[in-house]
Amino acid sequence: MAEASFLHIAMCPWLAMGHLTPFLHLSNKLANRGHTISFFIPKRTISKLQHLNLHPHLITFIPITVPHVHGLPHEAETTADVPPSSITHLTTAMDLTHNDIELLLKDLKPQIVLFDFQHWLPNIARNHGIKCIQYMIVNPATVAYFASPARLRQGTESDLKKPPSPDFPDASSIELRAHELRRSAAFRKLEFGSGVLFYDRLGTGSALSDAVAFKGCREIEGPYVDYLKSQYKKPVILSGPLLPEQPNTALDEKWESWLSKFKSGSVIYCALGTESPMEKNQVQELLLGLELTGFPFLAVIKPPMGYDSIEEVLPEGFKERTKERSVVHGEWVPQQLILGHSNVGCFITHCGAGSVTEALVNKCQLVLLPGPYGDHVINARILGRKLRVGVEVEKGQEDGFFSKESVCKAVKTVMDDENQVGRHVRENHSKIRNLLLAPHFESSCVDGFILRLHDML
Structure with a gap:
């Protein structure tokens, strides 16, 4: 690939190790092909992920200060630092990094930014000529069932017992039990920072982004990707399965x-x-x-x-x-x-x-x-x-x-x-x-993902 075709991509994941880590795995796959990554990360969390950065000459950790808000333990930066009841406060704190993120994007000038829960980021990116992709680490089937546009006004247990629309694929595979329906219906009323409901945050991000992307491959996720493409009326792309790199250490x-x-x-x-x-x-x-x-x-x-x-x-x-x-x-x-x-x-x-x-x-x-x-x-x-x-x-x-x-x-x-x-x-x-x-399987998935990124520019 010619040097002119190398991309500069910013990563802006949710403040949880279970999100930061797969975003960094994807960053490693992209940097391995010569692309530059600006990775936004809470400043005290950098040390916990430094060992997973396999390309430090191309992946730069950009420290973010997570402000203190009422109800949040002092110096809390990720979900690992807070009890479950305080996660909504952590999300509010993340939203307060809005201005800092905008200044950084203006200064760094990436071509593309990937985010997950920052529903305000697409508007910032658009103002600065940056393409914005909502990248979700959960599988497409989960989003297709719980958060597709067809599900937007459906929130009762009775609604969730049925697929969101008649064209939902393989509906018989997904059958929720009574206790799962109760929990799922309650979760739809969950405030997830700044007075915004979780599914409103997710849905706004999807609606405003230039594309929606998932970890996964067509061979497994294909029907759900096609369903979401028809729902969103915009590109839905896959990064590949993000297989874990072989550890370079032995078992203790x-x-x-x-x-x-x-x-x-x-x-x-x-x-x-x-x-x-x-x-x-x-x-x-x-x-x-x-x-x-x-x-x-x-x-x-x-x-x-x-x-x-x-x-x-x-x-x-x-x-x-x-x-x-x-x-x-x-x-x-x-x-x-x-x-x-x-x-x-x-x-x-x-x-x-x-x-x-x-x-x-x-x-x-x-x-x-x-x-x-x-x-x-x-x-x-x-x-x-x-x-x-x-x-x-x-x-x-x-x-x-x-x-x-x-x-x-x-x-x-x-x-x-x-x-x-x-x-x-x-x-x-x-x-x-x-x-x-299989040899070259994941590599071809990542190469396909990069081609789709280029198509957006």
Whole structure:
């Protein structure tokens, strides 16, 4: 590609590690092809992501000062610094960076800016002749179901039980349970900073942007992309799946030593995200379910609200009974390295966007235990019903609670070589994995994304 065709792109992600990190992954893919990136990031968060910047000569971290607003802990910069109840205040603080962002864009003069929740950014960009793309890290199916223009005035449980319009693709794959409908309807009334509802913020950004983009590939996301294109009446483009780069570090000796005690493909790894802790009784049911499987397991679980450590909520006698084959851990672990270990055979996931990608490119079998957010639920339905690459843990229709027996059943289904459902799931997972890891597959996706960016200029 000639030097004249290199782009200068600004990245302006939402203030959460789960958004900053995939935006930086995309930046690495673009910088690897010679494009310049100006990456807007809270100033004290730079040190946490510096090691993931693989092209520091092309990716420049532009420090942003997140102002203090009433209700926000002092020096809070990302969702990791605040309780869930304060996230709306963090969003208000982000909106107050409006003038700083405008001055930076005016000075940096990028050709394109990518954003997600800053619904005011397209108007700023347009004023300075910059193309603006709303880039979403959730899959297109989630946005198509919950946030497409057809869904704009639909917000009741009854509305959400049905697809947004008759032409919605593969509607039978997405069936929401009563507890999911209640939560989704309540979420539509959620204020998300500056008195703006979450879905109004998302919808305004989509309406004002020059294009909408997603992490993903046509082979998996195609029908939902076509649906959104017809809904938005503007380009809807895909960046590729953003596969994680191969780690340049080895697994800590602590984890390597423990995992190496067990047979190949026998360990269950369970990780349910950091932002939404489960209730105490569900943590206990999960652990008892893991115990019931008879397999060794590593469970990475955030302590429930009101508890300082996961140790405080272990079921009675659990530690003694499972001490030879279990670790229950309440802090961060190097997930990608653990999933890649040959002795790990099953991954119980909350179906967050990053975990889903890591899961699909590894060989371990998938058990789906979706978290509370809409994208977790849609991911679980797509993986379990449409792609059939994992088995979802059964939950109560009304209360959304699962039992130790349902956890055990899902794990044994995917781990049993003789189980017909498990065999079918393993074959499908292998096909998707081979697709994503095929030589030049992701590279061609990224190249296509860049061509679409050029088309906009």
